[in-house]
Amino acid sequence: xxxxxxALIPLLIFSFIGLALAIGLRNDPRAMPSTMIDRDMPAFTLxxxxxxxxxxQHSDLLGKISLLNVFGSWCxxxxxxxxxxxxxxxxxxxxxYGVDWRDTPSAGANWLRVNGNPYAAVGLDSQxxxxxxxxxxxxPETYLIDPKGRIRFKQIGPITEQVWRDTIExxxxxxxxxx
Amino acid sequence: MxxxxxxxxxxxxxxxxxxxxxxxxxxxxxxxxxLMHLSGFTAIGQLLFITIAFLALSVAFIGSDFSVALVAxxxxxxxxxxxxxxxxxxxxxxxxxxxxLILSLYGAMVPIFGRALPIxxxxxxxxxxxxxxxxxxxxxxxxxNPFLRLFPIPLDGNGLNPLLQxxxxxxxxxxxxxxxxxxxxxxxxxxAALIDGKVDALWAKWLRPWxxxxxxxxxxxxxxxxxxxxYELGWGGWWFWDPVENASLLPWLAGTxxxxxxxxxxxxxxxVNWTVLLGILTxxxxxxxxxxxxxxxxxxxxxxxxxPERGVYILGMxxxxxxxxxxxxxxxxxxxxxxxxxxxxxxESGLAINNILLVCATAVVFLGTFYPLLVDIxxxxxxxxxxxxxxxYFGYIMGALIIFMGIAPMLKWRHDSAKRMIRPVLLLVxxxxxxxxxxxxxxxxxxxxxGIGLAFWLFGGTLMNWAAKVRLGRISFTRSVALARTLPxxxxxxxxxxxxxxxxxxxxxxMGLWSSEQILMMQPGQQTRLGGYAIQLDQVTHETGKNYSxxxxxxxxxxxxxxxxxxxxxxxxxxxxxxxxxEAGIHVRPGHNLYVAVGEGAPDRGWAxxxxxxxxxxxxxxxxxxxxxGGFVAxxxxxxxxxxxxxxxxxxxKAVSSPVSGAAx
Numbered sequence: 001x002x003x004x005x006x007a008l009i010p011l012l013i014f015s016f017i018g019l020a021l022a023i024g025l026r027n028d029p030r031a032m033p034s035t036m037i038d039r040d041m042p043a044f045t046l047x048x049x050x051x052x053x054x055x056x057q058h059s060d061l062l063g064k065i066s067l068l069n070v071f072g073s074w075c076x077x078x079x080x081x082x083x084x085x086x087x088x089x090x091x092x093x094x095x096x097y098g099v100d101w102r103d104t105p106s107a108g109a110n111w112l113r114v115n116g117n118p119y120a121a122v123g124l125d126s127q128x129x130x131x132x133x134x135x136x137x138x139x140p141e142t143y144l145i146d147p148k149g150r151i152r153f154k155q156i157g158p159i160t161e162q163v164w165r166d167t168i169e170x171x172x173x174x175x176x177x178x179x
Numbered sequence: 180m181x182x183x184x185x186x187x188x189x190x191x192x193x194x195x196x197x198x199x200x201x202x203x204x205x206x207x208x209x210x211x212x213x214l215m216h217l218s219g220f221t222a223i224g225q226l227l228f229i230t231i232a233f234l235a236l237s238v239a240f241i242g243s244d245f246s247v248a249l250v251a252x253x254x255x256x257x258x259x260x261x262x263x264x265x266x267x268x269x270x271x272x273x274x275x276x277x278x279x280l281i282l283s284l285y286g287a288m289v290p291i292f293g294r295a296l297p298i299x300x301x302x303x304x305x306x307x308x309x310x311x312x313x314x315x316x317x318x319x320x321x322x323x324n325p326f327l328r329l330f331p332i333p334l335d336g337n338g339l340n341p342l343l344q345x346x347x348x349x350x351x352x353x354x355x356x357x358x359x360x361x362x363x364x365x366x367x368x369x370x371a372a373l374i375d376g377k378v379d380a381l382w383a384k385w386l387r388p389w390x391x392x393x394x395x396x397x398x399x400x401x402x403x404x405x406x407x408x409x410y411e412l413g414w415g416g417w418w419f420w421d422p423v424e425n426a427s428l429l430p431w432l433a434g435t436x437x438x439x440x441x442x443x444x445x446x447x448x449x450x451v452n453w454t455v456l457l458g459i460l461t462x463x464x465x466x467x468x469x470x471x472x473x474x475x476x477x478x479x480x481x482x483x484x485x486x487p488e489r490g491v492y493i494l495g496m497x498x499x500x501x502x503x504x505x506x507x508x509x510x511x512x513x514x515x516x517x518x519x520x521x522x523x524x525x526x527e528s529g530l531a532i533n534n535i536l537l538v539c540a541t542a543v544v545f546l547g548t549f550y551p552l553l554v555d556i557x558x559x560x561x562x563x564x565x566x567x568x569x570x571x572y573f574g575y576i577m578g579a580l581i582i583f584m585g586i587a588p589m590l591k592w593r594h595d596s597a598k599r600m601i602r603p604v605l606l607l608v609x610x611x612x613x614x615x616x617x618x619x620x621x622x623x624x625x626x627x628x629x630g631i632g633l634a635f636w637l638f639g640g641t642l643m644n645w646a647a648k649v650r651l652g653r654i655s656f657t658r659s660v661a662l663a664r665t666l667p668x669x670x671x672x673x674x675x676x677x678x679x680x681x682x683x684x685x686x687x688x689x690m691g692l693w694s695s696e697q698i699l700m701m702q703p704g705q706q707t708r709l710g711g712y713a714i715q716l717d718q719v720t721h722e723t724g725k726n727y728s729x730x731x732x733x734x735x736x737x738x739x740x741x742x743x744x745x746x747x748x749x750x751x752x753x754x755x756x757x758x759x760x761x762e763a764g765i766h767v768r769p770g771h772n773l774y775v776a777v778g779e780g781a782p783d784r785g786w787a788x789x790x791x792x793x794x795x796x797x798x799x800x801x802x803x804x805x806x807x808x809g810g811f812v813a814x815x816x817x818x819x820x821x822x823x824x825x826x827x828x829x830x831x832x833k834a835v836s837s838p839v840s841g842a843a844x
Contacts, residue, residue, distance in 0.1 A: 007512045010456060011505040014463075017549075018498050021470065024552045025490045 035135065041068075041149045042133040046123025049100050050109035056097050056123035061145050065175050066095040067168075068143040069119070069159075070131065072103045073111035075139040081158035082115055088164070089118035094172060098122035101131050101139055144168065146175050182247050182326040185235030189326075192228040192283070193316040195221040199309030203302035207374075215298050218305035219290030225312060226287040233267075233280045236325055240267045245336055248329035249273065255338035255755055257726045265349035269340065271473060271489075272325035274352055278469075279315045281353075281360045285389070286312065289364075295821040296385055303371035304364075311363055314496040322489050338726065338755035347407040351400060355427060358397020359465040362434055362458075364389040369458030370504045373511045378455065381821065383445035386458070388819050390441055391672075394434045395810030401427050402803035410763050415774050415791040417690065417799055420569045425548040426468030429541055433461040436537035438810075439530045447592055449519045449527050452512050453534065459508060463501035464541070470497060471548075522594035529587030536580040543572045570691075581633045581684065584677060585640030589647065603643055611636040622693065630688030638681040645674050672813025676806045683802025689771075689795030696792070700785040706737075710792030712766075712773055713737040719777070719786060727751045729762075732777035732786060736766055748777040772796050 041061055048055045061068065069085065071078040089096055098119035100108040105124055112122070125131055134143065137156060144153040153171050155163065199221040206214025236249075240263050245251040253270045254263055262269075268277040286308045293301050319325070343349075368386055372378045404427065409417045418424060440454040470493040521527035547564045554562050586604055615632030619625050646652070648670060649662045697709050701716040708714070717733040734746040746764030753760070766773040772793040780786025 004513045007452075007509045010460075011502070011509045014501060014505050017467075018494070018502065020549070020553055020556060021467075021494055021497075023556045025494065 036143075036151045036154065039151055041143075041145055041151055042130070044123075044125075044130040044133065046099065046125055046130065047105070049103075049105050049112070049122050049124045053109070053112070053117070053119075054121040056099070056119075056121040058149075060095075060097060060121050062149045063147050064095055065147060065172060066097060066145050068097050068099060068145055070099045070101050070134075070136050070139050070141045070143075072101045072139050073107040074103065077158050078140045079115065081140055081160060082118070084159050084161055084164055085118040086116050089120075095120050099130060100124045101136065102126060102128060142168075144171055144175075147179065181235040181238040181242075181244065182328060185232040185239075186324070186326040188228040188231040188235065189316060189320055192225050192232065192279075193313060193320060195224045195228065196309045196313035196316055199225070200306050200313060203306040203309075207299055207303055212298065215302035218302040218309070222283070222286040222290055222305055222308065226283040229276075229280045229283045229316075233276055236273060236276060237264065237267050240264065240273075243336065245334070246328055246330070246332045247325075248327045249325045251329050251333050251336045253337060253340075255336040255726060257335075258338065258344070259725060261346065261349060262344045265343070268352050269343045269349075272319065272323040274356075275315065275319050275323055276325055277352060278356050278360060279312060279319065281356045282308070282312055282315065282363060285361055285364055288389075293385060293821070296381070300368070300371050300375055300382065303374050304367040307367035307370045308363065311367070311500060314500065318489070318492050318496065322492050336755075338753065341727065341751065341753040341758050341760045345407060345411055347403055348411070351403040351407060353400075354396050354403060355400030358393050358395075358400050358434075359427075359430060359468065361389060361393025361396060362430060362437075362462040362465050364393070365437060365458035366462035366500075366504065369455040370507060372455055372515070373504075373507045376511065376514045378444070378451045378515050380445060380448060383441050383448075383454070384819060384821060387438075387441045387445055388814050390434065390438050391810045391814050394431070394438050395807040395814075397427070397431050397434060398803055398807040398810065401431060402800045402807070405803075406800050409796070410765060411760065415696070415763070415776070415789070415793070417796060420547070420564075420566050422548050423468075423472050425544050426471045428544055429464040429468060429548075430461050432537050432541040432544065433457060433464050436534045436541075437461050439533050439537075443527055443530050447519055447521065447527055449521055450531065450534075451515055455512065455515065456508060457534070459501065459504045463497070463504075464545075466493070466497045466501060470494060521592075524590065524595045524597060524600075526587070526590045526592045526595075529583065529590050532583055533580065533587065536576055536583070540573060540576045540580070543576060544569065547572075578629075578633060581637050581680070584680070585636040588641070588644050588673065588677070603647075607636065607639050607643065610639055624692050627688060627692045630684060630692065634681045634684040634688065637684065638678055641674055641677040641681070645670070667816050667818060669813045669816035669818065672809045672811075672816070674809070675812055676809030679802045679805025679807075679809055681802070682798050682805060686795045686798030686800075686802060690793055690799065693794045694792060694796075697790045699788060699790075700780070701788045702785040705785075707790065709790050710771065710773060711738065712743065712792075713740075714773070714775065714790055716786070716788065719780070719782075724751070726755065727753045730777070732764075732775075732788070734764060734775050736773060744773075746773075746775050748775050750777055750779075767797060769797070770795060 041058065043058055046056055060066070067088075085096055088094055096118050098121075100122060103111075103124060103126060108122075108124060112119075123130075128136075134141075140158050142155040142159055143151050144155075146152050152175065153168070155168060157163075159168060199218050202214045202217040202221070205211070206217070236247075238244075239247045239250050240254055241260070243250065243254060243256045243263070245254075249270060249272050250266075253273075254266045258266065266273070268274045286305065289296075289301060289305055289308070365386055368382065372382060401424075404424070405417050408419065408424075409415070437454065437457040440450050440457055443450045444454050470490065473489050473493060547569050550564050551562050585607060586600070589600065589603060611632050614635040615628040617628075618631040619628030622628065622631075648666060649659045651659045654662075695710060697707060699707060701707070703716055703718050706713050706715045713736070715735045715737065717735055719730060719732045722729050722731055729749045729751045731747055731749050734748070735742055736744040736746060744766045746766055747762075748764040749762040751760045751762060752758075761776050761778075763774055763776040765775075772791075774791040774793055776789045778787035778789065
């Protein structure tokens with residue numbers, strides 16, 4: 001049988017593409033490394049969500065390991081992670097602070113009243129000032145902050161029980177070991 | 180009940196597809212006619228059972244049967260009927276069902292319209308078609324079953340993604356799939372030709388109409404998607420070089436090349452190997468497009484239902500189908516008879532250059548789309564490839580292509596003399612330079628002159644070609660008209676499609692170079708000026724629609740102090756999904772659009788308003804429609820009809836007399 005070497009070229013190109021696609025499947029294109037990792041938490045001033053809720057201050061995030069959670073009453077995915085945050089808060093596992101992003105005080109306060117409030121203190125960022133400094137891409141988003149006030153990890157998307165168990169809690173243990 | 184019927188129908192269809200893979204291969208090996216003919220019946224059977232499954236899903240959607248998980252996730256009892264129906268394919272599982280429905284529709288066309296085809300070729304192609312069908316039916320049944328039940332049954336559904344609740348988008352996927360999937364015909368027959376070891380004029384005659392139809396549908400599908408993005412996403416652009424858009428453009432470009440190379444095979448029996456390769460390539464790009472959209476391998480604003488597990492399955496299918504086909508090509512393509520030769524200056528070489536340029540364009544888009552993925556693999560950097568890359572390189576290649584398109588169709592088959600071409604080409608060059616300079620001066624843009632010049636060049640060249648065909652000016656006018664009536668439909672298809680591209684180029688140039696925009700905060704009563712209009716925000720009101728609440732901004736457009744139009748732009752909030760969409764207000768004129776979109780705002784601060792002036796933008800889609808129309812007109816060409824079955828010799832004759840093919844006579 002006659003055989004032309006050039007007829008192999010399409011197959012070779014295709015094999016390369018197929019290989020690249022197969023490797024590509026293992027990567028998550030959404031996993032955006034944050035430029036804020038290992039940087040200090042930016043300074044901020046937030047508005048109060050409600051008079052009876054403690055207002056989040058920059059100093060709250062110093063001296064202990066804490067989670068800073070960006071949420072909003074309009075955010076449906078936030079409802080998905082809410083039970084996990086509530087459990088962590090009930091069990092006093094870690095201090096959780098909330099940033100109510102692109103919201104109104106009344107809607108935010110109402111949302112916390114209806115769904116429960118896991119936050120030790122919370123602040124309103126209606127104009128996205130802090131969100132822009134942090135590079136928030138969407139809610140929910142959560143930052144793990146060490147006692148020196150440095151951001152050590154950023155979770156994009158809801159903290160489900162699985163995310164907490166497999167990703168965040170090991171990081172917290174590591175930070176605790178550093179102390 | 181409907182869900183169970185649908186599920187069983189899908190399983191039967193899968194079994195039929197499996198029979199369809201094996202029977203022709205065994206039949207061809209044993210030269211057993213009965214086995215080979217079986218494939219025709221399984222193809223029609225697949226169409227029947229997949230139609231039943233599709234109707235079953237439609238019943239579940241129209242009747243808002245929320246015990247079906249898919250309906251609960253994507254429909255809502257308050258949704259208008261049109262969107263309940265389009266909701267059937269407005270999600271991953273349902274759209275895959277539409278995909279196989281259309282695949283089985285094309286598959287069933289083979290036994291129905293392909294009676295004159297040699298049974299070996301026909302049944303081998305159906306075997307390949309069966310592999311594609313079985314692959315996708317398995318994909319649906321094992322990874323994306325639309326008929327899964329949900330318990331407890333929710334009181335109401337989640338609603339269709341509001342962005343998709345739009346008449347333009349309701350019809351976008353069906354057209355797109357009629358295109359994508361239509362190229363499966365080229366794939367199966369290319370692979371069948373490789374197995375069979377021969378390609379003949381009948382093969383090309385049979386393939387060309389399907390390629391034409393698929394290409395025309397895909398053109399409409401892409402245009403609908405572009406129109407939708409223009410008025411629904413509220414960004415005022417018409418093409419974003421988004422990976423998912425590129426995924427539909429890739430098979431279109433390769434399909435355009437295929438369209439022209441099948442012409443060469445059909446008329447001149449040249450470029451045979453190349454056409455077979457293009458047939459494989461075009462459908463493979465359709466598959467890669469499907470993979471891209473559904474695997475989550477690349478981020479995109481359109482990515483719906485991305486899931487790595489599904490990605491693995493589709494990638495596996497791609498490797499088996501395309502990898503297998505290309506392996507076959509490597510081993511067997513040398514057996515295909517090398518076609519007739521042609522000289523450098525001939526229609527054939529013109530079409531070969533067209534093919535080379537189109538494949539280059541395909542490669543550029545492919546590279547740009549997949550480059551971020553490659554970089555991520557090899558260097559761990561995250562990058563994205565933006566419009567500047569595509570506009571530059573794609574622009575160069577398309578420019579070169581259009582220059583060829585202006586004159587190459589005038590060339591004669593086999594060989595032509597340069598002397599004959601000098602006069603018409605000089606005439607065209609002169610007229611084009613005149614137009615280009617004029618436009619450059621008045622439009623204050625050299626690039627604009629270039630763009631419009633290219634469009635004129637293509638338009639003029641195409642018309643000159645037609646005029647030469649009817650011998651305009653060389654014989655009496657009435658005889659020219661009589662001649663024009665007898666020209667084959669294919670000529671008119673060519674004229675319409677090429678003029679369509681010229682029209683499209685005007686639109687792209689206008690949008691790219693002369694559009695202007697303004698973004699400002701407006702209070703009711705305030706006016707601003709853009710593109711010769713004064714735009715006034717009259718008032719902002721609130722309204723409640725069937726499944727949304729909206730903030731509506733009313734505008735008055737004034738031209739020379741007279742009211743030209745009332746426009747309204749809405750920001751809709753869909754509570755079921757917690758999503759917001761923008762409905763732009765668009766004043767459509769033949770030569771330009773004025774586009775107004777309202778953004779966030781409050782009575783004390785005013786509203787953010789974006790106003791765009793878009794010259795010639797409608798021409799982009801008008802051009803696309805002309806191209807698709809050209810494709811359909813060319814379908815009517817009598818030269819594409821297969822010879823009747825009786826005149827065939829050999830196996831086909833025996834087929835007619837065999838009992839199972841009673842339907843074929």
